[in-house]
Amino acid sequence: MFETFSQALLEMFVQSFWETLVMVGISGTLGAAIGVPLGVYLRLTDTGGVLQNHAANRVVGVVINAVRSTPFIILLVAVIPFTRFITGSSIGTAAAVVPLTLAAGPFVARLVETALREVDNGLVEAAQAMGATTSQIVGKVLLPEALPGIVAALTVTFVSLTGYSAMAGAIGGGGLGDLGIRYGYQRFLPEVMAAVVLLLIVFVQAVQSAGDRLVRHLSHR
Template structure:
């Protein structure tokens, strides 16, 4: 077993792992920058929110749900023209980041909205009674109180993006998924496929462990 692991194959594993890290890191980071404000907006405009506005909440919520309900592999193919417009190509690591980011943002938004719902309304009402603005309520009450839940949600998102990155390999997206498909499946090298799976398991475990540690630290501030 593992007799196919030549220096060239090991180099491919290193390159593929780095591509996976880049895809997950960048798409998760940009998805968070989009998804967190989106989740805050959904919470503020929800019924009973500080800026309750049912039509705006329903419209944005519908768009978020529409993207979330689209299977990633379909989204990946459906937005190829947009991906090509943004990156100049429809294959490779950078091309995979576009659909991964679009898939991550609404997912993160809903997780952030859920975390913000857990904040005690009494804290918000107390801040309002002291004359706090909406901006102050968001930055000094909602986000600090919901931070452990938001970090837990981001951890889940990064784990999901790891699966998306492997799926992107099916259409030449690069990363460990691409390596597993091209060598493990198409060239009938089961040891390569097994190694890819093991690396992905360790990668996901590392993300989850770090996220759990961060949540514990934030919960005991």
């Protein structure tokens, strides 16, 4: 069994793990940059929100739901022309970041919206009574109060993106998923597939544990 893991294959594991880190890290960061403002907007324009606007809320909500309801493997293929336009290629790590980001943004938006709903409306009303602007309410009331929930949402997002990044290997997206498919499945090396799965489990556990610790720290401030 151990004879399978040659020096060259071990180097591929290191490279593939790095590619997975890059895909998850960049797409998670970009997804958060898109999703957090969207989640805030959904909360502000919702019923009882500071900027209540049912029509705008419904339109944005429909778009977000449409992306979220699309299976990721289909999204991967559907956005290939857009991916090629952005990165110049439809395969590779950089190309995989595009659909991963598109999947992460709406996912984060809904989770952030849910976290913001947990903020006591009394705090918002008190801020309004003191003449706070919308940006002050968002920056000094909503986001600070919902921060543990937002961090938990981002943790879930990074964990989900790890699974999505492995799926991206099915179309040459690189990373551990690609390694598992090419060597573990196509070359009938189950020990390679098992090693890929073990690495992904360890990585997900590390991300989840780090996120949980940060949430506990923020909750007890």
